[in-house]
Amino acid sequence: MNPKISDFGLARMYQGTEYQDNTRRVVGTLGYMAPEYAWTGVFSEKSDIYSYGVLLLEIISGEKISRFSHAGKTLLAYAWDFWSENKGTNLLDQVVTNSCCPSEVSRCVQIGLLCVQHQPAERPNTLELLSMLTTTSDLHHLNNPHL
Template sequence: MEPQDVSGVNLFDMHTIRTATNNFSSSNKLGQGGFGPVYKGKLIDGKEIAVKRLSSSSGQGTDEFMNEIRLISKLQHKNLVRLLGCCIKGEEKLLIYEYLVNKSLDVFLFDSILKFEIDWPKRFNIIQGVARGLLYLHRDSRLRVIHRDLKVSNILLDEKMIPKISDFGLARMSQGTQYQDNTRRVVGTLGYMAPEYAWTGVFSEKSDIYSFGVLLLEIIIGEKISRFSEEGKTLLAYAWESWCETKGVDLLDQALADSSHPTEVGRCVQIGLLCVQHQPAERPNTLELMSMLTTTSDLPSPKQPTFAVHSRDDDSTSNDLITVNEMTQSVIQGR
């Protein structure tokens, strides 16, 4: 590591972290990320933390670990998770974050009981909060960051259900709002990946917008894109047909219908479909997206999504990290 890599980042010693997590006790484990487990801990002063432990068997994880330190330590926004510091000793590499009591959005959204705790007003606030975080990354931060792995399990919730975008291991800095880059190593989660990124490795602000559109539709419907099947239709195809027939007002999880504003729900469905347009130029940019979500201005009509994507389980596992060579046509269906 170079000194500039960790400038401004608190360095924790291993003894402190082992004590805080009860020596990485299984009872303290919060979940399993793509590059290793995450543990809850409590420091001597009572402050609760979340510790991401890089798995020693994760050969590709070191680059993501360093990337996360370099990027997120320089980003500060109420809708981004806050990095408190890191710990590096021998083969051990740890990232220490603020602990968020409500864990991740998928814990609520896809649970038959907990979903009732996030009614439509709370879901709409979460949608807007994620968009604000994305606006900061794309436009307002000095680094201009493309996240590349925006999904429900990477949206954390604090005690007031304020959303915070997390997991910046795959993020990349861009050089302007119209900037596009490409990579030979396509990484991310199937189902959330924009077609141009999945097929050619090209990523930009608009590839994050595509992922946001999928996330938005999942929040409305209350189902994972990877597990959704209604009369054999994928989530995107189902959302498109609903918008064509009823302007999407019946798409909200019916258990929450009493809390909804149908016009607001329909507008969000339309915004979600605009975000998943096949051509990047036909998707809104992040500024336009924020305006769409906070005003009642007229919206353009979306076109039918070209691709309906079946993905594997979208939990953060190494199976979600793919390369172009591993992508097969059995994953993506033309419409």
């Protein structure tokens, strides 16, 4: 597995006092770009959070978002289906199934899906994401990321 991390860091381009900014042209890899950035060029810290969520779901599943299609579904829709059915544990790449704790996998799937919420306001910010990854605190309620 060779995750692509080159799409991170767009949010550093804007001034520290701004919440968001707009680029003259959209750059990045389809699938990793947050919807609001891909459609309008508006980016923020939440754009990077979206990209991180995609990467996290790729690592868990062992699938690349750009090559994934199962029954006509994207990786994000597929991850949501698994989350809805069994809290995401069946999303885990079968190669590593025996070496993982199901509750940790479930938590990581939930975090990944929180990061790819369609609305930026529903995604965690960087500090919230860090807390989710380093503690066992309760996570936010999860909505279907495509609504």
